[in-house]
Amino acid sequence: MAPGAQLGELEYLIMLAVLRLEGEGSAVEIRELLKKKANRAVSRGTLYATLDRLVRKSYVTFATEDTVPAGGGVAKRLFALTAAGRKAVARSSRAIARLSEGLTLP
Amino acid sequence: MSGASGRRPPRRIEALLARAASRTAIRDCVIEDLREEYADRESRWGRTRSVAWYVWTSMSIALRLMFRGDAVQEDSRGRRESGMGALAQDLKYGARGLRRSPGFTTVAAMTLAIGVAATVSMFAAVDGILLAPLPYASPESLYRIDTNTGGEGWYGSSVPEYFDLAERIGAFEAIASYTGSDVTMGDTLTPQRVRGVRATASLLPLLGVEPLMGRYFTPGEDAPATGRVVVLSHSLWVEAYGGRPDIIGSFIPLFGQPYEVVGVMPEGFAFPDGDTRAWFPMGLTPTSDLRNNHYLAVVGRLRDGATEEAARAQLDALVARSRESYPAIYSERGYRIRLRSLHESVVGDVRVPVLVAMGAVVLVLLIACVNVANLFLTRGEARKRELATRTALGASRGRLVRQLLVESLLLSVFAGAIGIGLSWVLVKAMVVLAPPSIPRLDTVSMSGATIALAFGIVGVAGMAFGALPALTVAHRAAGLAGAGRGALSTRAGGRVRRALVISQVAFAGMLAIATGLMLRTMHNLRAVEAGFDARGVLTFAVSPSATRYPEAAQRVAFWSELTERLRALPGVVDAGATTAVPLSNLYDNLSIRVEGRVTTSIGDAPDGRVQRITPEFFSALGLRLVRGRVFTEADRAGSLPVVIVSETFASRFWPGQDPIGRKVKVFAESRPWMEVVGEVADLKHDRLDVEAQPMWYVPIAQAAITAYNMPAQMYAFVRTSGSMPEMVRRSREVVHAMDPTAPVWRVRELQSIVEESVAGRTFTLDLLQAFGLLALFLACVGVYGVTMLSVSERKGEIGLRKALGARAPAILRLIAQENAMTVGIGAGLGILGGIAVTRLMAGLFFGVSAADPRTIAGSLGVLCLTAVVAAVVPAVRALRVEAAAALRGDA
Numbered sequence: 001m002a003p004g005a006q007l008g009e010l011e012y013l014i015m016l017a018v019l020r021l022e023g024e025g026s027a028v029e030i031r032e033l034l035k036k037k038a039n040r041a042v043s044r045g046t047l048y049a050t051l052d053r054l055v056r057k058s059y060v061t062f063a064t065e066d067t068v069p070a071g072g073g074v075a076k077r078l079f080a081l082t083a084a085g086r087k088a089v090a091r092s093s094r095a096i097a098r099l100s101e102g103l104t105l106p
Numbered sequence: 107m108s109g110a111s112g113r114r115p116p117r118r119i120e121a122l123l124a125r126a127a128s129r130t131a132i133r134d135c136v137i138e139d140l141r142e143e144y145a146d147r148e149s150r151w152g153r154t155r156s157v158a159w160y161v162w163t164s165m166s167i168a169l170r171l172m173f174r175g176d177a178v179q180e181d182s183r184g185r186r187e188s189g190m191g192a193l194a195q196d197l198k199y200g201a202r203g204l205r206r207s208p209g210f211t212t213v214a215a216m217t218l219a220i221g222v223a224a225t226v227s228m229f230a231a232v233d234g235i236l237l238a239p240l241p242y243a244s245p246e247s248l249y250r251i252d253t254n255t256g257g258e259g260w261y262g263s264s265v266p267e268y269f270d271l272a273e274r275i276g277a278f279e280a281i282a283s284y285t286g287s288d289v290t291m292g293d294t295l296t297p298q299r300v301r302g303v304r305a306t307a308s309l310l311p312l313l314g315v316e317p318l319m320g321r322y323f324t325p326g327e328d329a330p331a332t333g334r335v336v337v338l339s340h341s342l343w344v345e346a347y348g349g350r351p352d353i354i355g356s357f358i359p360l361f362g363q364p365y366e367v368v369g370v371m372p373e374g375f376a377f378p379d380g381d382t383r384a385w386f387p388m389g390l391t392p393t394s395d396l397r398n399n400h401y402l403a404v405v406g407r408l409r410d411g412a413t414e415e416a417a418r419a420q421l422d423a424l425v426a427r428s429r430e431s432y433p434a435i436y437s438e439r440g441y442r443i444r445l446r447s448l449h450e451s452v453v454g455d456v457r458v459p460v461l462v463a464m465g466a467v468v469l470v471l472l473i474a475c476v477n478v479a480n481l482f483l484t485r486g487e488a489r490k491r492e493l494a495t496r497t498a499l500g501a502s503r504g505r506l507v508r509q510l511l512v513e514s515l516l517l518s519v520f521a522g523a524i525g526i527g528l529s530w531v532l533v534k535a536m537v538v539l540a541p542p543s544i545p546r547l548d549t550v551s552m553s554g555a556t557i558a559l560a561f562g563i564v565g566v567a568g569m570a571f572g573a574l575p576a577l578t579v580a581h582r583a584a585g586l587a588g589a590g591r592g593a594l595s596t597r598a599g600g601r602v603r604r605a606l607v608i609s610q611v612a613f614a615g616m617l618a619i620a621t622g623l624m625l626r627t628m629h630n631l632r633a634v635e636a637g638f639d640a641r642g643v644l645t646f647a648v649s650p651s652a653t654r655y656p657e658a659a660q661r662v663a664f665w666s667e668l669t670e671r672l673r674a675l676p677g678v679v680d681a682g683a684t685t686a687v688p689l690s691n692l693y694d695n696l697s698i699r700v701e702g703r704v705t706t707s708i709g710d711a712p713d714g715r716v717q718r719i720t721p722e723f724f725s726a727l728g729l730r731l732v733r734g735r736v737f738t739e740a741d742r743a744g745s746l747p748v749v750i751v752s753e754t755f756a757s758r759f760w761p762g763q764d765p766i767g768r769k770v771k772v773f774a775e776s777r778p779w780m781e782v783v784g785e786v787a788d789l790k791h792d793r794l795d796v797e798a799q800p801m802w803y804v805p806i807a808q809a810a811i812t813a814y815n816m817p818a819q820m821y822a823f824v825r826t827s828g829s830m831p832e833m834v835r836r837s838r839e840v841v842h843a844m845d846p847t848a849p850v851w852r853v854r855e856l857q858s859i860v861e862e863s864v865a866g867r868t869f870t871l872d873l874l875q876a877f878g879l880l881a882l883f884l885a886c887v888g889v890y891g892v893t894m895l896s897v898s899e900r901k902g903e904i905g906l907r908k909a910l911g912a913r914a915p916a917i918l919r920l921i922a923q924e925n926a927m928t929v930g931i932g933a934g935l936g937i938l939g940g941i942a943v944t945r946l947m948a949g950l951f952f953g954v955s956a957a958d959p960r961t962i963a964g965s966l967g968v969l970c971l972t973a974v975v976a977a978v979v980p981a982v983r984a985l986r987v988e989a990a991a992a993l994r995g996d997a
Contacts, residue, residue, distance in 0.1 A: 027139050044163060045170025048127075048136050052171070055131040062132050077135040 007092045010050055013038055015081060015089050018060060023080035027051065030079065051079065059085030113145040115160045126168035140164060200513035210485055214478045215521040217884065218567060221474030222525025224877065226560045227532035228467040234550030235460055236453050241374065243314025247408040248448040249417070253400060255441050262402045265395040271404060274424050277417035278406040282309035285401055288819070289360050289384065290649055290849055291346070299649070299851035300342065301381045304388035310337065312407050313377060320354040320369035328387035330394065335386065336360060337369040342383040362653045362847070378403065380548060397435050398697065405448060418445055456544050459870045462947045466620065466877040469613045471563070473884045476610045479571055480603055480891055482514060486575025511572035518568030526560050544869065574602070600896070607892045608932040611969065614885035615936020618965035620944050621878035623951055624871045626961055630953035631864050637789040637798070638688060639728030642826055643856035644833050645687055649819040651847040658810035659743065661818055664844065665806055668822065669720045671840045677828025682723030683820045689863040691792040693717065693801070696813065700759045701769035701779065711773050714755055714800040715791055718809035718816060724786060726823040734766045734784030741805040747812045748805065749780035753788050755800035770802065772813060780804065780812050793863050795952045823856070830855060870950060882972050889976035893925055897984045909989035921981045929973040933966050
């Protein structure tokens with residue numbers, strides 16, 4: 001992927017959600033946040049496919065939390081933005097801001 | 107989330123998901139997320155619903171991960187895909203293409219699914235009924251041996267003949283005989299009649315099926331006056347004795363006597379049919395019955411290495427010897443033995459109806475496939491531009507063809523999945539709804555072969571649908587120029603489509619003709635006079651117990667009193683009794699002597715079916731008296747022996763003469779002559795399409811003398827003006843009051859017996875009608891589609907004609923001409939095919955020939971009418987074409 005490429009809308013929204021969850025967000029939480037704040041119902045499959053793409057683009061990292069809860073639960077799987085990811089989000093945000101400046105949106 | 111680690115999703119599904127996600131960077135995340143959510147759901151929902159949720163969710167995720175939406179961009183940027191990747195991409199393109207045109211996908215998939223479902227379920231029936239081996243050990247060496255010593259048809263052996271067979275035919279390893287014997291089981295509280303079989307001790311070992319528990323009865327037990335032993339069917343054991351394991355060795359009441367249970371057969375064992383629930387020894391000796399009393403069904407197992415020919419040669423030798431030894435029996439009317447595989451004797455009669463249904467279904471499938479092929483062709487034309495563009499951008503022809511194939515395969519698999527689901531439902535329905543006249547239908551299921559056939563159809567159909575447009579399109583995709591000119595018709599594509607529709611019309615025509623002939627057959631059958639008025643008649647069998655009514659005179663008194671009491675019930679118009687139900691073909695057929703005819707041996711004696719009746723029988727059944735009188739109470743045991751004969755009887759033995767006052771007797775010298783006192787209308791003794799045979803009636807009071815015996819079990823016939831269920835209840839009360847040990851059974855309405863006698867044909871007709879209608883509808887869709895397309899392709903031409911002054915009739919003629927060609931050729935081929943095919947099913951028709959011109963004309967009329975209807979909408983559309991718009995080229 002060439003640096004500087006634009007993000008797709010869903011990619012952008014997901015990365016915003018990851019950013020908002022401050023590196024503590026699991027896929028389930030990302031999906032809930034998209035639903036709640038962005039009113040976007042994303043299927044699990046689409047979410048995973050997009051997350052996978054973002055990981056491959058090195059915009060998002062995926063890590064398993066070290067501590068396993070007592071009682072035999074499973075470790076949390078968390079997503080966070082990489083530096084390149086933050087840059088890409090910022091770039092897209094700026095582009096959107098510039099383009100929508102002065103517009104009266106319905 | 108509650109992370110109860112004990113709750114794990116199904117491992118196999120999880121493994122599949124893991125494989126689907128293996129090329130992603132977040133495989134573990136997906137698996138663990140779902141595992142956690144699954145545990146949470148299972149704690150709330152329970153296992154079944156959670157597993158369903160998991161399967162659904164993981165499948166949708168897996169599909170999404172395999173066909174990720176961004177692959178196109180990446181590919182266009184030059185990333186090289188591996189072979190697997192290319193396939194995945196094709197699949198993804200295909201799925202997307204199908205999604206993008208939901209109308210096309212739905213219609214094509216549903217059409218194909220219906221075709222697959224019909225074919226697969228019918229094949230399941232063919233497989234289960236005709237192809238599956240009989241459920242006995244080495245069933246291919248089992249044979250049935252039938253006899254004919256005069257008269258029509260094939261029947262069983264007599265006792266001495268059976269012993270000849272058992273002792274003289276070395277090609278057989280074992281021979282056994284049996285005869286159906288209904289039995290009263292239980293005591294005075296809950297007597298019930300059970301369908302049983304009396305058999306020789308050799309029967310069950312010959313079939314080679316081990317009892318579930320206990321043993322068969324032994325040759326020692328299979329002797330006269332010994333062996334009160336019985337082997338129970340699994341169902342009887344479970345229903346009557348709760349599956350008690352200690353049943354072996356205990357005694358149960360049968361025929362009013364204690365019988366020892368020595369064995370229980372395994373579940374699913376059926377011989378001679380699934381209704382038989384008990385087997386007991388018959389205790390035959392070579393001298394226990396007459397040589398001309400043919401009532402034993404005989405089966406044999408061929409010795410290892412012995413051939414059918416060898417067995418036939420031995421049977422022929424036996425026949426020759428018997429004719430020499432017993433000239434009185436065989437010299438006049440002959441002695442023939444037929445050897446038939448047991449499988450053939452079980453399914454032989456239904457082979458044609460079942461294969462006809464299968465043929466009909468295959469035609470429907472073909473018609474459905476033609477429709478789908480047409481859809482694909484049309485779509486291929488519409489996509490010319492897209493494909494040409496891709497070729498111009500460098501896609502190889504092979505890649506395009508492959509993509510088209512993948513797309514059609516994808517659709518076929520989708521349709522196949524729906525079709526298999528549908529056929530599963532159809533098979534269940536078939537088992538429940540089918541008439542009992544079709545053997546083994548209750549064992550039909552979706553076998554491996556059936557599923558394999560479904561996949562085969564799906565695969566072939568998928569390849570074929572893809573190949574058609576793929577070849578034509580890819581051929582022409584070379585230049586953008588041609589494609590760019592848009593919707594101009596290509597003559598070749600039009601011809602292919604038209605040929606497809608012609609074949610469709612021809613297939614539908616064949617089905618229409620077969621259906622028409624079957625309709626005529628049913629019409630003719632229903633017009634046949636059964637000889638009696640079946641409406642409002644209840645019949646049931648009663649067997650007064652042998653211990654209470656041992657003497658013939660006592661049984662006569664029982665039946666006289668019973669019919670008397672039945673007549674006294676409110677709502678009863680009349681009530682009588684006889685020894686066999688009409689259309690059952692279960693009448694005693696006795697050799698007789700007719701006064702004035704010389705009869706030298708029993709071999710050349712005429713015969714007639716006898717009924718032993720109470721005096722009111724004729725009025726209860728509504729049988730017309732032609733001349734003379736019916737029986738009265740005055741026809742007692744000691745009075746003048748009398749007989750009433752049927753019209754066929756009278757016309758056969760005294761053609762053109764009055765039978766009243768003539769004399770008849772059974773063959774045995776010791777029996778008295780009977781005087782004919784009346785003549786009644788014929789009664790159908792067998793199926794409605796079988797000619798009535800001579801029949802004679804004697805009063806029960808004289809039956810023991812004039813017709814050898816007075817049987818215990820008889821059938822009551824009650825003509826009622828009231829409700830049937832009420833009548834059944836009251837009748838039971840009457841019987842119970844007279845003899846609490848006598849079960850009332852085989853309770854039927856006479857009307858339903860009549861219906862059942864044509865049930866096999868009704869089944870065939872129903873299927874043909876259903877498939878015929880389906881075929882007409884599908885052919886209609888085909889004609890509609892091709893006409894519509896032709897109209898839209900010729901818009902320019904139509905517009906030009908309009909601009910030049912053509913009026914509506916001229917435009918319609920244009921459309922009609924084109925369609926008339928297509929339908930005409932199709933119908934012509936349909937007639938030829940129909941005549942060829944229906945000739946094979948000639949045995950199913952009654953009163954109508956396979957090439958009946960009226961039926962053919964009628965069927966084709968329906969077909970052509972359908973075609974006209976199908977062309978109406980496109981024709982109207984053609985009329986609406988505006989000249990100016992069409993000429994501009996943007997209509």
